[in-house]
Amino acid sequence: MALKTFRPLTPVLRFKALPKFDEITKSKPEKKLVQTIKKTGGRNNQGRLTSRHIGGGHKQKYRIIDFKRKKRGVEAEVLAIEYDPNRTARIALLRYADGEKSYIIAPTGLAVGAKVTAGEDAPPEIGNALPLSAIPLGASIHNVELIPGRGAQIARGAGQQCILNNREGGYALVRLPSGEIRKINETAYATVGQVGNIDHMNVSSGKAGRTRWLGRRPHVRGMAMNPIDHPMGGGQGKSKGGGGRHHPVSPWGQLAKGFKTRRKHKPSNRFIVARRKAKG
Numbered sequence: 001m002a003l004k005t006f007r008p009l010t011p012v013l014r015f016k017a018l019p020k021f022d023e024i025t026k027s028k029p030e031k032k033l034v035q036t037i038k039k040t041g042g043r044n045n046q047g048r049l050t051s052r053h054i055g056g057g058h059k060q061k062y063r064i065i066d067f068k069r070k071k072r073g074v075e076a077e078v079l080a081i082e083y084d085p086n087r088t089a090r091i092a093l094l095r096y097a098d099g100e101k102s103y104i105i106a107p108t109g110l111a112v113g114a115k116v117t118a119g120e121d122a123p124p125e126i127g128n129a130l131p132l133s134a135i136p137l138g139a140s141i142h143n144v145e146l147i148p149g150r151g152a153q154i155a156r157g158a159g160q161q162c163i164l165n166n167r168e169g170g171y172a173l174v175r176l177p178s179g180e181i182r183k184i185n186e187t188a189y190a191t192v193g194q195v196g197n198i199d200h201m202n203v204s205s206g207k208a209g210r211t212r213w214l215g216r217r218p219h220v221r222g223m224a225m226n227p228i229d230h231p232m233g234g235g236q237g238k239s240k241g242g243g244g245r246h247h248p249v250s251p252w253g254q255l256a257k258g259f260k261t262r263r264k265h266k267p268s269n270r271f272i273v274a275r276r277k278a279k280g
Helices: 196-201 208-213 269-271
Strands: 003-006 018-019 033-038 061-063 074-084 091-096 101-105 127-133 140-142 151-152 162-168 171-175 181-185 189-192 272-274
Touching: 018 196, 074 101, 151 189, 181 269, 269 272
Parallel strands: none
Antiparallel strands: 003 018, 033 061, 074 091, 091 101, 127 189, 140 162, 140 189, 162 171, 171 181, 181 272
């Protein structure tokens, strides 16, 4: 995917960089593979605000993605590469030999007309889904299952990939995009290749309105608030926490920098071989 830039005729255009959508081959989704979703505005089922800075935005319909690659051993043809407003990656429309259609995350290099399949006997080629036991060491993978049969949970965003490092004792050692090395059951499925739309990280919207179209509301700094609204508010001029030095905290007083929030005795700790950040 390439980005298009603009001549700096206005301040908005100076740093704007938007996707060209060159890889998109079909504009409207399959009607049978979409469903309506209701916007929450960050509210829970009691109407209380549980996620701030959410609201508004353009209407969207959810594309049903086959994260489990349920049809095993059946070859499918890529009919189209489509835009998905619910995720940063592009999606690929597949048509199986029996006529059934489904969506998958589109990896880099997957083109219209390509053949993909899923199963233990599938070749380790881009877009094919295999158990970790059948994928060559050192391969780039995405859509990785944490628990066999649950469906892909890891490396689903634009440009994401994991690396299959090793296999031992029924487990595969996988380096996640964060740098963490984790043991995953080797019967869990993963898709070969890197998620497409690699240039997404370089997109610059150029204006606040485009962010509002995505459903993101303004995020006000705590230091710009009054003391009643935030622990870091108040003070004369630009002060660190109301006139005295104050460590950055959340609106509810929890430390925002360096404070570990992960439980010490979490059951999944035994599957983590190397942490994302080395303990200093």
